[in-house]
Amino acid sequence: MSTVKKSARKSLIWLGALTAVLYTVLAIGVGTGSTTWAPGLGLDLAGGRQLILTPEVDNGVEITQTDLDQAVEIMRNRVDASGVAEAEISTQYPNIVVSLPGNPDQATIDLVRQSAQLQFRAVLVEGSATPTATEPVASPSAEASPAEVVAPSASAAPSPSPSASQASLSLFQEATDEPAPSPSLISAPVPSVDASAVPTDTTVPVTEPVPGETDPSSFDWITPEISAEYAQLNCLDPVNISGRDLGEADYGHVACGSTTPAKYIMGPVEMTGTDLSGASSGPHYTTAGTLDGTYQVNMEFTAEGGAKFAEITGRIAQLEAPRNQFAIMLDGAVLSAPRVQQSITGGSAQITGNFTQEEAAQLANQLKFGALPLTFTVQSDEQISATLGAEQLQSGLIAGAIGLVLVVIYSLFQYRALGLVTIGSLIIAGLISFAVISLLSWGIGYRLSLAGVAGLIVAIGITADSFIVYFERVRDELREGRSLHSAIDHAWKRARRTILASDAVSLLAAVVLYTFAVGGVRGFAFTLGLTTLVDILVVFLFTHPILVLLGRTKFFGDGHPMSGFDPKQLGRDTMYKGRGRVASPSAKSVSGSTGADGSPLTLAERKAAAAKAAQPAPADSADDGASDATDPASASAEGEK
């Protein structure tokens, strides 16, 4: 007996500990200023702009989740660079949901809607990331680091032997693409003065470049404007790394490296994403055919692209560094600027370098994405005024409070003191749900939307139902004549199954809704699923243990009229209290099948009566002789088996 009590206490302590942990974590978050007590609000409550975009490809290629992630990455970079704070961009395949707080202007919206472009330009000048005002134009680390990088790749260079399964030629990833440059390298890049540095800072081109006529690798593209822009550009500022303008396709351009701290002056666009048919990554094999632990990126060109690429590589392979590099630009930033050693024909090429698997895969994904002729269709565009959102939230909370009060009144009315257990359980469920939502808002950026609030309010009813199922069950067991202890025990075993089964269905609904629905439906499904889980937790760790403990008090155990377990109300005069202590029950139940005092006859009584009535007859005919009029029965089937 005391073990039951002990385990009940233990459950309550567990629940208390869990709640305490949730709130402690939240308090730490609030204390350190990284979150607030209240959960973050969704756009429809806080106000703001929400766009749902669907990327579309002209040539009917299937868009993959990777492409979507890439598109989101680019949008995020652009929006961050534009200085809009707290923008949220997420994917719900095949859609992209963009949430911008406040009332963003059309320019910001356009930032998001623009499609990204992949450009190939010849590199004219490469330099360290900082503005040249303080640091004179430094040429790339062509001397220092390349020594290391070129060496392995040099051995790979002869690979264009016909035996190579891919008839592709290697490009050598520029040295600056070497992973993880130390900070010192950024502030003081290995400056090796190069011929190319000369024209950049001072020399003004003698001739004006003519689009389509001037050699794309000519220094003529470095106009005074471009030169000035280059000098001022600070590529350590994240604003300049992403979301810069694409530049005019027919003229020279200045851009930053997206992964490496470098900046470039480049010639006009020579190839675009449409010339690329695919990209992949894989381990790099040396000439000897062994793996050297590095990875490479493979590019496949279209027929037209392959011809263009052969022409470019043939031209720039002859030039001095850094003009023997070409820059691959995605969305205005240079992804990679590999060095070319020879003309590459055959429609495919490999970029090698000290890539890790992730770096190679990322670059390949970016290239693949750049090759997609993506356009974005605006599916839904919503501007919610902050006033309206606040109004809705307030009304939602009022509705929730009214709903809660009504439920409380009804359960007190129905279950008397037991109603207090319902209220306690609802309060605990509320506290836990609130903490979890606040923590999720902090941890994974969950935002509570109006549909989510509706889900919470609906959950009040579903949570309360678990208690109703349980309490009704206890009452049924009491009606069958059990003592309160054993009624609670038996009822729990049965009710637990029912509660778990029905909650499982609820949870299933929530998960399916969350997985397949779009927009607001998800917010609703999320809170519905969450509260279902909280419901199970509360029923197991609070409602049941508290009922076990209360069952042991005099008030409930003796069936006080206000306790909700009043035996009179349940059709029995007293409850069985154990150890043979019972009073004479005189419940009325089945008319026509009752004994002299109006109570239903038990099996033993019926048998005795039958035996008496059938005195002259043989004793074993008790059941047969039980005529309906004289020998009423009221026992149920399953009890009799």
Place this chain on the structure above:
Amino acid sequence: MAMNLAQWGNALHSGEKTYPIVQQRKRWFLISGILMVAAIVLLLVKGLTLGIDFEGGTQFQVSNASDPDPAIATEVIENAVPDEVPEVSILGTNDVLVQIGVIEQEQSQEITAELADAYDVSADEVGFTQIGPTWGAEVGKKAVQGLIIFLILVAAVISIYFRAWRMAAAAIGALAHDLLFTVGIYALVGFEVTPATVIGFLTILGYSLYDTVVVFDKVKENTTHLTEQNRYTYEELANLAVNQTLVRSINTSVVALLPVSAILFIGSFLLGAGTLKDISLALFVGMAVGTYSSIFVATPLEVSLRMREPRIKEHTAMVLKLRETGDVDVAHKADGSVVVGALTPGRHLGTQAQPRRKKK
């Protein structure tokens, strides 16, 4: 009331009072059948009133306008997009809702500014929603996709839990009934269907099943030892389960409907429209229908289906035969019907009742 409901519960539990819901199932099937046909006819003839989220279009909402005169909005729209005929309505006390067709994305920004100007509110007080024409189809497709997957999963879960596919079939039948009925009411009254309404419809699925599972659990419990006794038929025991869970069904429905009514009340009277009202209206209708179906449709349907199982068929025939010959120990009511009720246990009758040793 509490007293009465509890005592009514006692009577239902013991079988003193029984509503022959399962026995009269033909009546309920007829009623539900007529309602279903009516719902389908309504859907086909009248159809649902779809919101702009499904049709595509643009909607502006001006909050806190000091002079919420629809004419102002009509004028603004006529100037900005002469081709469009705006539908202007007033929400609550001082909010204006303007609906027009699909317009250029950039135009919505301009109209927002003009509306703010015209109603003399700040631009932050004007919200808009612009939905592309293909989006609604997408939302609808997703909902249907989710529905089908949900039904398959639920059928599997219920079949495994109850170890009877007929129960799953009955539960899903009741579910279809609830959805069709609710959608039919929407078609009849002409409530607007928005994504929030769809949320409501989908929640009805969960709720309807939840309710049905509770009743079925009791049916299962009552009939676990069906073939080990010969007093009652499957039908009678299932009906007892429905009666025994009646109080719970009523309590649950009331408790579930109370918060929903609160949202509906606040949503319709204080806000006038929006997510809250749409969700709660669908839930209100659906939950009420769901309670009805878990009592009057799900279990009767389940019994009809399971009566076809050879094991149960045999058992029913045996019980009825025994009853005819009077070879079975069952109680009868005054009207001659068999009393089906819970066990009334024996109790200790004191030492007087104990057998005495015969004196030699």
